[in-house]
Amino acid sequence: MQHPRPAPRTTDPRATSQRVAGALVESPLQLLCTVEAHAAGFGGTDTHVHVRDDVPALGDALSAVRELTLPEGLTFDLAGRRSALTAREPVWLVGDAFSGLFQATAPLRRPDRIVLVDDGLATLELCRLLVRRDPLVRIGSTVRAPRRRLGAVAAGRLRSLAADGRVTIFTALPLGPDLTTGLRAQGFDVRHNRFGWLTAQPADAALPEPTVVVGSAMAADGLIDADRYVDWIRSLAKESALRYLPHRRQTPELLAALAEIDGVTVDAPGAPVEIRLRGLRAGQRVVSLPSTSTILLTTIISPLGVPVTALDVPADWWTPRASADHRAHLTSVVELARQARAAAEDANETDSPEANE
Structure with missing residues (x-):
């Protein structure tokens, strides 16, 4: 029994x-x-x-x-x-x-x-x-x-x-x-x-570039074509100067290729991007391939008027190593980032006292 x-x-x-x-x-x-x-x-x-x-x-x-x-x-x-x-x-x-x-x-x-x-x-x-x-x-x-x-x-x-x-x-x-x-x-x-502790900290000085790209590990992990990834960064740099924040698993060879692109400043690895980008202000933007950082940054800096965009991975970027389940798992971030943005907007409107609950 x-x-x-x-x-x-x-x-x-x-x-x-x-x-x-x-x-x-x-x-x-x-x-x-x-x-x-x-x-x-x-x-x-x-x-x-x-x-x-x-x-x-x-x-x-x-x-x-x-x-x-x-x-x-x-x-x-x-x-x-x-x-x-x-x-x-x-x-x-x-x-x-x-x-x-x-x-x-x-x-x-x-x-x-x-x-x-x-x-x-x-x-x-x-x-x-x-x-x-x-x-x-x-x-x-x-x-x-x-x-x-x-x-x-x-x-x-x-x-x-x-x-x-x-x-x-x-x-x-x-x-x-x-x-x-x-x-x-x-x-x-x-x-x-809701990152109540971090958002209460004094912000760092803002980066000067209008566009910040949060690096992705997908190329280093063999999930997407590295050349396509570099070409994408090059196309963004033609629109405006950009600051590139590397992912901790990105290879020296990839970072060297990015550093050679006109208009791209590659940061050294360091603090988590959630800490480093708290000083961004309206008029700047954050762009990334699907990653958790786009969701977390939406919670932290979108209330400051800084849009955070997670871009879909084009179908021809994927390598055979990326299974269908893996692709679906990663691309779900785009919808999750949208939900996080809506939640951040609702929190701003209600100014809820139940943060972090």
């Missing part, structure tokens, strides 16, 4: 009493969203952030974050993966639920709560897999049976904790009503990240 599962907890998951949280950060975006989660009260009164020490872009991102006014209670260490293996904080903030490290340790942990923060479009796929009750396997990846079983165990662990009201998904992505309803039906606490 099966016994009914107890109703999930309905208390607010934000920290109202003394508690300690830990976070494993493996990318600049995870770092930024972890700080936002802590600032919004979804971490601990003290949150220890374990930053991977073998990702060069993370060092730049951490330096940029530390230059801002951090919320109280945050500490950082650069022992990342090693610390995460032994850390036992009662609240655990996770950016990449597809990582082998998380999936290997998830069954062994007994956290009071897990908070899932954004890790790009992978967060959207994570939510879809949880609703469908599928194993947590990255889209487009080919894995063997043992790895798939590990993904199934990790998914089951998250759903079990969610049924007890112990998992929060803190995301800036517009999940849509069907996905949100499906998650909440399983007990997941879904909260919207």
Whole structure:
């Protein structure tokens, strides 16, 4: 005989009493969203952030974050993966639920709560897999049976904790009503990240170029033709001078080709674009191929009158390596960016006091 599962907890998951949280950060975006989660009260009164020490872009991102006014209670260490293996904080903030490290340790942990923060479009796929009750396997990846079983165990662990009201998904992505309803039906606490901490920080000086292009990793990942990508940047530079912000996985060869184009200034890798572009003003624009940054930047800078545009990838740019599912997953960003823009406009009109809820 099966016994009914107890109703999930309905208390607010934000920290109202003394508690300690830990976070494993493996990318600049995870770092930024972890700080936002802590600032919004979804971490601990003290949150220890374990930053991977073998990702060069993370060092730049951490330096940029530390230059801002951090919320109280945050500490950082650069022992990342090693610390995460032994850390036992009662609240655990996770950016990449597809990582082998998380999936290997998830069954062994007994956290009071897990908070899932954004890790790009992978967060959207994570939510879809949880609703469908599928194993947590990255889209487009080919894995063997043992790895798939590990993904199934990790998914089951998250759903079990969610049924007890112990998992929060803190995301800036517009999940849509069907996905949100499906998650909440399983007990997941879904909260919207409006970047309240970052938008309250003093803005940096504006870049002088009227157009800013946020670089895409699709060429480096072999999903689109690199020559077509360079030609696209060249066509934009004929319209106006532009600043190019590289993706952390773009190759030196591609960046060298872009730097040779008249009117293009290629920035060095550094802070997350969400931090670097806060100083843009009306009259400037941000352009990108489909990426999570277009969605997040829409939330952060479109209220300043700066349009953020995610362009569809032309059909003849795709390489055979890009599967139909992969293409659909990436191009869905265009619609998500539109939804984020509509949500930002609604938030401005209502001036809602429920930011970050």
